[in-house]
Structure formats: structure tokens, C-alpha cells
Amino acid sequence: MAIALFVICATAGAQRIKGSDTLLPLTQELAEEYLASHPDGDVVVTGGGTGVGISALLENTTDIAMASRRIKFGEKMKLASENLNAAEVIVAYDALAVVVNPSNPVDSLTREQLEAIFRGKITNWKDVGGEDRKIVVYSRETSSGTYEFFKESVLDNKNYMSGVLSMPATGAIIQSVRQTKGAIGYIGLAYLNRYVKPVAVSYDGGLSYAMPSVDAAADGSYPVVRPLYYYYNVEKEGEVGAFVSFALSDQGQASVLRQGFVPVNMEDSSSGEDMSL
Amino acid sequence: MKKIADKTVRWVLTASGFVTSVVILLIIGFLFTEGAGLFGEKVIEEGYVLAVNKDNPVRVLDAAQIKAVFDEDMTNWKEAGGPDLPIETFRLEDMDEYFTEEQLGPQYENAGTLITSLVASSPGMVAFVPESMIPDDARLVFIEDCNISPEEVFAGTEWYPTATPAPLFGILPLLAGTLWVSFFAILIALPFGISIAVYMSEVASERVRGFLKPVIELLNGIPSVVYGFFGLIIIVPLLQQVFGLPVGESGLAGSIVLAIMALPTIVTVADDAMRNCPGALREGSLALGATRWQTVARVVIPSSMSGIASGVVLGIGRAIGETMAVLMVTGNAAVVPHSILEPLRTIPATIAAELGEAPAGGAHYQSLFLLGVILFFITFFINLCVEYISSRNRAKNS
Missing domain, CATH: 1.10.3720.10 (MetI-like)
Structure with a gap:
């Protein structure tokens, strides 16, 4: 597990931020910029996963928990039993792109087709308008927040088929999709490159398709988008408020865009930059 | 002088050997107790229940059946030994398909009663909901929640450790x-x-x-x-x-x-x-x-x-x-x-x-x-x- 420690100077009242590895690079970037403008502040950012971050919030070993999924009901109950009231802030959106091998002629799929493919009900590309080739399905490991989100959004909470190939990292999915002709997989928008081909996705049964891009995700036409959250104890608002509002400021949201995520308020920070590939 | 050094060395060696052995035994013991703890866990996710209509005679579903039901691979209660009735599933995420925001109330305080009445009025429904949301006087019955059995684990061929409502641990x-x-x-x-x-x-x-x-x-x-x-x-x-x-x-x-x-x-x-x-x-x-x-x-x-x-x-x-x-x-x-x-x-x-x-x-x-x-x-x-x-x-x- 990548645990990155980021300590500038040890003054009193350090803000501890912990949680999702998806949000880790973004939060580090934000912390660096925040410290540049607030030299007397102190921010420590560590990863470990969404679940780790939220249990740290529960044990009061972190001030802000980063989460790549919404807090679970069970976790909310635990917070309530400790008399903690957690505030929820959406800092950015992350779009997932469904990718296939560049040699694959299929360039659009509906949610229903994706569900059938990832659940093993459709096993040949010719059933979705492609060549007569076996579909090889790549997924992330079960511990990944991306895995959970894709299951919720695309598979309608049903389970992946048991023969799905689980890869330990996004990089491995790209490598495998690149070298396997019948492959299909999903990766974060920021990871898209020329070695894999994104497909347009339709959530309304094929009426309208959208290619994954920051713009399409921001205006809502691309459907596979998840919010990324910060959770913090409401009573500590005074301590963490400055950092959170910095993250939501124009400057903070500009670095959200630079890191390949979708800003919360696109109208303010969009500079007409086209991230589609 | 030599004798003392000799004794010290012997003592240090004995002590370190002993401590190491004890630590190794403790590690193995820890491994075993944590591993055996699996068989004391419930099949359905902690804090949640599977509620069905009180006229539904099905009371027992094993983990594989629960997964099949919620994956919509099993669509009729007949297959689980019940009446010839199509299965409808309900998860908390489906809430907004059935109810509007006004019905639920600003803090979702009406959610429990709404779900209860929904399940009570649809004979084929099975709802996966938190136990705490169901009112005490609800006229619903719950699917019996048994412990994970060694048979499911050692002879199971499906490994779905994060599936909800019931994970499968076939190794x-x-x-x-x-x-x-x-x-x-x-x-x-x-x-x-x-x-x-x-x-x-x-x-x-x-x-x-x-x-x-x-x-x-x-x-x-x-x-x-x-x-x-x-x-x-x-x-x-x-x-x-x-x-x-x-x-x-x-x-x-x-x-x-x-x-x-x-x-x-x-x-x-x-x-x-x-x-x-x-x-x-x-x-x-x-x-x-x-x-x-x-x-x-x-x-x-x-x-x-x-x-x-x-x-x-x-x-x-x-x-x-x-x-x-x-x-x-x-x-x-x-x-x-x-x-x-x-x-x-x-x-x-x-x-x-x-x-x-x-x-x-x-x-x-x-x-x-x-x-x-x-x-x-x-x-x-x-x-x-x-x-x-x-x-x-x-x-x-x-």
C-alpha cells in the first residue's frame, strides 16, 4: 500500500488527512499549494484506502478522511455511536472510462451490454457488433474503490462473473488491454492514453452515447462519474475549514483539473481545455 | 572472569532462543484464532437483515442462494422451495425508484416505515436493509441468519468476499x-x-x-x-x-x-x-x-x-x-x-x-x-x- 508521508515543518496544530489512494496525489498537490500560500500551516497527507481513512476519523487519528466512495451506512452508524457528526464535502469528480484494445472495431456500448459483459452473460464480441472473438474481461481488485464504484454504477450492484481477471493496478489493466485483442477493462479518466481505446457509453438504452472526457463528465452527458469526498468532524470546522475551502476555491479546483479530475464547479474553473483523447 | 562471561553468553543465548520461540508460537496462535473466527461470523452483512413478506414461507437461504437472488440469476421463489412467485429485490440504493424525497422526509426519517409497508404489500419482495431502520412493530419476517459453515468455505467454488448482502468465501x-x-x-x-x-x-x-x-x-x-x-x-x-x-x-x-x-x-x-x-x-x-x-x-x-x-x-x-x-x-x-x-x-x-x-x-x-x-x-x-x-x-x- 502506498503510504506517502508529506511533512513540511512541525508546528502545532498539524492537519492530518488520510484515506483514499485515488485522492492521494490530488490532496498532496492541494496541500503543497495551500502551504505555499499559508506558510504557518502544517498538513500531513497519508493514503491507505477509503476504509482506513474513515476508521481513522472514527478513532480521531485524522482530521480529514479522503473517500473515493460515499460513507457506508455501517460507518455512519459507528460515527453516530461515538457522537461524531461528520461533514461531507465533494472536492472533485472522477470519471471512469471503459477501454478496449485499439484494434477492436466496437466503439460504443450501452450500460446493459456492459453489465452483461462484466457478468459473463455476453462472452463474444460479435454479440455487441464486433468481430467473432472471445471477450476477455479485466477488472480491478476487490479492495479498490474503483471496483466498488463500477459495480454500483454499471453492474447495478450485481456481482462480476467469477472468471473476471483482477489486476492489482490501473497500469496493469492498461498493459493487458493493450496486448490482448479481445480485452475490455475500466480505468480512471486521467489514465487514458493512446495504447487503449475508450468506448462511448450510453445509460439510456442506446438513445445517446457519450465519449469520456472532462467536459462531458462535467456537463453530465457522460454517465460513469463518481464524486470524491472529504469527511471531517463538524466540531473541528475551525481547524480544517481553511484547507477545505482552499480545495474548493478557484485555485484549488484548477489543480483538480490539472490532475485529470473533474472540478466541482465547472463554470468557474473550466478554461476551455479539452481533455478528451 | 571467564566463567562469568561464559555464563552470560549462555544465558543470553537461552533467553533469546526462548523469546523467539514464544513469539513464533504466538504469531501462529494469532493466525489460527483470527482464521477460525470466520466460522463465528454471520452470513448476512453485520447490522443488516433480509426482510420478506410475512406470507412468504421461505425462511432459510444460504449465501449462494442470496447472491443468486440479488444478481437476478434466481427469479422465482419456487427455486428456493417457496411458492410460485417472482422474486423482487430491494436495496437501499433503490429507494428513490419507489419513493420521492418528500415522502422520505428531510432526514429520511420515514424510510423505515415506507420500506416496511412496501415489503408488507408486495408478496414476492426481499429487502436488504439495516436492522435499525425497521420499526419494532413491523409485521415482517426475516430470513434466518446462520453462521458461515466450514462446508461453504472448504467446498465452495465461488470467491466473492465483498459481495452484498452475503459474501461467499469458497476457497x-x-x-x-x-x-x-x-x-x-x-x-x-x-x-x-x-x-x-x-x-x-x-x-x-x-x-x-x-x-x-x-x-x-x-x-x-x-x-x-x-x-x-x-x-x-x-x-x-x-x-x-x-x-x-x-x-x-x-x-x-x-x-x-x-x-x-x-x-x-x-x-x-x-x-x-x-x-x-x-x-x-x-x-x-x-x-x-x-x-x-x-x-x-x-x-x-x-x-x-x-x-x-x-x-x-x-x-x-x-x-x-x-x-x-x-x-x-x-x-x-x-x-x-x-x-x-x-x-x-x-x-x-x-x-x-x-x-x-x-x-x-x-x-x-x-x-x-x-x-x-x-x-x-x-x-x-x-x-x-x-x-x-x-x-x-x-x-x-x-
Whole structure:
């Protein structure tokens, strides 16, 4: 597990931020910029996963928990039993792109087709308008927040088929999709490159398709988008408020865009930059 | 003065030996208690219930049935021993399909009553909801929640540790994957390893050996993730082309990477064992007119058998316990493999990939410890085999 420690100077009242590895690079970037403008502040950012971050919030070993999924009901109950009231802030959106091998002629799929493919009900590309080739399905490991989100959004909470190939990292999915002709997989928008081909996705049964891009995700036409959250104890608002509002400021949201995520308020920070590939 | 130093040294050695043994026993004990804890966990996720209409006679569903119901693979109560009635499923996420925001109230305080009345009015519905949301006087019945049974775990063929409402912990595919990939790794590594060792100890000149041995030992120092990456980029596409496979990530790719990783261990230990073969034996054989090959095959290898065997076992140990390289090249599909050319998933890869976010103390976490216990028993068994082989050899030689 990548645990990155980021300590500038040890003054009193350090803000501890912990949680999702998806949000880790973004939060580090934000912390660096925040410290540049607030030299007397102190921010420590560590990863470990969404679940780790939220249990740290529960044990009061972190001030802000980063989460790549919404807090679970069970976790909310635990917070309530400790008399903690957690505030929820959406800092950015992350779009997932469904990718296939560049040699694959299929360039659009509906949610229903994706569900059938990832659940093993459709096993040949010719059933979705492609060549007569076996579909090889790549997924992330079960511990990944991306895995959970894709299951919720695309598979309608049903389970992946048991023969799905689980890869330990996004990089491995790209490598495998690149070298396997019948492959299909999903990766974060920021990871898209020329070695894999994104497909347009339709959530309304094929009426309208959208290619994954920051713009399409921001205006809502691309459907596979998840919010990324910060959770913090409401009573500590005074301590963490400055950092959170910095993250939501124009400057903070500009670095959200630079890191390949979708800003919360696109109208303010969009500079007409086209991230589609 | 000397006496005191002597005593101190003895005392320190005893103490450290004792402490180490106790710590190891404690670690094993911890592993076992955590692993056994799985069988005390409930099938349905903690804090949640499966509520059905009170007219529905079905009270018991096992984990596999619950998964089939919520995956919409089982669509009629008939299949679960109930009446001929289509199954409707309800999750909290479906709430906004049934109710509006106004109905639910600003803090969702009406959610419990609304769900209760929904389930009470639809005879075929099964709702997966938090226990605390259901009012006490609700006229609903719950599906009986039993403990996870050893049978489900040890004979189960489905590994869905994060499925909701009921995770499935069938370890059979993982166990089969581990044994399958290790078996083929040893099958590949053994002939190569022994022949390299024979070449180095019996045939190669001192200069060649002086160069070869450090190079082979260097292989041991390469981090396993590097082997994994090498496998993913070189071996996987190669296998795909050679065998015309739809997918290159396969058990065979894992076996080849593991064989390369086990080679240095086998070669080094076997080479040392053969070089330690008494010169008198070798010379005696040659003096009796045996050729060099006859001497190697009939005298040197048999007399150093226990050393070779321990090299092989150390190699197997490395193969079975190897995590990172396998994680990257075998595809990690949790299905019982029918051939070595299919993707498979091993026990160490599963533990490494999933322990990071398995909530501490939960069923998933405990199931990973149980996998650790199984791995422990596999290596324990292999060690026993070696002890047996080498003791038999010693008896024969003496």
C-alpha cells in the first residue's frame, strides 16, 4: 500500500488527512499549494484506502478522511455511536472510462451490454457488433474503490462473473488491454492514453452515447462519474475549514483539473481545455 | 572472569532462543484464532437483515442462494422451495425508484416505515436493509441468519468476499490455483535446476563456475515485482502468440516466472551439496572404471540426494509463497482451473491484494487469515516430506 508521508515543518496544530489512494496525489498537490500560500500551516497527507481513512476519523487519528466512495451506512452508524457528526464535502469528480484494445472495431456500448459483459452473460464480441472473438474481461481488485464504484454504477450492484481477471493496478489493466485483442477493462479518466481505446457509453438504452472526457463528465452527458469526498468532524470546522475551502476555491479546483479530475464547479474553473483523447 | 562471561553468553543465548520461540508460537496462535473466527461470523452483512413478506414461507437461504437472488440469476421463489412467485429485490440504493424525497422526509426519517409497508404489500419482495431502520412493530419476517459453515468455505467454488448482502468465501479455486501453479513451476524448474547444478559442479571449469555462480545467485536478489513486470510484458504476450490463447495471463505464465525465481535456490543448494560429496567416493568410482557420467549419475547425485531435495523444497517454498510476481501474471480469476493455460488465482496473491482494505475484524479479514493458515499447513506438509526423504537417505547411506 502506498503510504506517502508529506511533512513540511512541525508546528502545532498539524492537519492530518488520510484515506483514499485515488485522492492521494490530488490532496498532496492541494496541500503543497495551500502551504505555499499559508506558510504557518502544517498538513500531513497519508493514503491507505477509503476504509482506513474513515476508521481513522472514527478513532480521531485524522482530521480529514479522503473517500473515493460515499460513507457506508455501517460507518455512519459507528460515527453516530461515538457522537461524531461528520461533514461531507465533494472536492472533485472522477470519471471512469471503459477501454478496449485499439484494434477492436466496437466503439460504443450501452450500460446493459456492459453489465452483461462484466457478468459473463455476453462472452463474444460479435454479440455487441464486433468481430467473432472471445471477450476477455479485466477488472480491478476487490479492495479498490474503483471496483466498488463500477459495480454500483454499471453492474447495478450485481456481482462480476467469477472468471473476471483482477489486476492489482490501473497500469496493469492498461498493459493487458493493450496486448490482448479481445480485452475490455475500466480505468480512471486521467489514465487514458493512446495504447487503449475508450468506448462511448450510453445509460439510456442506446438513445445517446457519450465519449469520456472532462467536459462531458462535467456537463453530465457522460454517465460513469463518481464524486470524491472529504469527511471531517463538524466540531473541528475551525481547524480544517481553511484547507477545505482552499480545495474548493478557484485555485484549488484548477489543480483538480490539472490532475485529470473533474472540478466541482465547472463554470468557474473550466478554461476551455479539452481533455478528451 | 571467564566463567562469568561464559555464563552470560549462555544465558543470553537461552533467553533469546526462548523469546523467539514464544513469539513464533504466538504469531501462529494469532493466525489460527483470527482464521477460525470466520466460522463465528454471520452470513448476512453485520447490522443488516433480509426482510420478506410475512406470507412468504421461505425462511432459510444460504449465501449462494442470496447472491443468486440479488444478481437476478434466481427469479422465482419456487427455486428456493417457496411458492410460485417472482422474486423482487430491494436495496437501499433503490429507494428513490419507489419513493420521492418528500415522502422520505428531510432526514429520511420515514424510510423505515415506507420500506416496511412496501415489503408488507408486495408478496414476492426481499429487502436488504439495516436492522435499525425497521420499526419494532413491523409485521415482517426475516430470513434466518446462520453462521458461515466450514462446508461453504472448504467446498465452495465461488470467491466473492465483498459481495452484498452475503459474501461467499469458497476457497477451492484459490487452493487449486496455488497447487496447480506451484506444481508446474517445479516441473519446469527441476530439470533445469539439476542440470545447471551438475554442469557447474562436475563439468564446468573453475573459471566458468566462478563467473556463473555469482550470476545465478544475483537472480535471487532481483525483487519479485520486477519478475512480475518482466512476466507481464514479455512472457504473457509470448504465450498468447505461441499457444494462440485469447488471454495470455495464465497459470503457465505464473509457473514460468516462478520457475525462474526458484532456479537460483535450487541451483545453489544442489551445487553445494554435490561439491560436498566426499572426494574418496568420486575417486573410488572413477578408479573402478566408471565413466564420468556414470560417476555423476550413480555416485555423486545419490550421495548428495538430501542436499538436492532440500534445495528443491526451498524452491517449492519460494514458489508457493510468492506473491507479487504471481499477482501480476496469472490474471487472478477465481475459478477452478481446468488447464494450466487458463487464468487462475493463488492464495498469497489473494491475501496481498485484499488485506489492504478488508475491514479489520470482519469476515473478509478473517477469511484472509484462514487462507494464511492453509498456506501454513501446505508448507508444513512439504517440510515434513523433506525431513522424511532426507532421514531415509541418511539411514541408507550410513
